[in-house]
Amino acid sequence: MHTEILTSKFIAANDREKCIECGKCADRCVFQARCMEDGELVYNQSKCFGCGLCVSICSTEAISLVARANQTVKKSL
């Protein structure tokens, strides 16, 4: 079952050039928008709530919050 939930007005954007694949943002994201696969960060932007937790943990400033166009996100229940 999929439910649409209201999100913040922002969404995380990644700068792959700055990412060192440390995985800290994947550990911090409670919405499972980020995970590590074979040592590489995989970011599923459609799951991003826009909370900004990943921004605060990233030591290389590879993540920024940008304005979101659509303020809902689909979540599997």
Ligand code: SF4
């Ligand atoms: S915390 Fe920053 S550097 Fe580390 S994997 Fe995430 S985006 Fe990349």
Ligand code: SF4
């Ligand atoms: S802004 Fe929040 S929900 Fe989006 S990827 Fe970062 S920690 Fe996850």
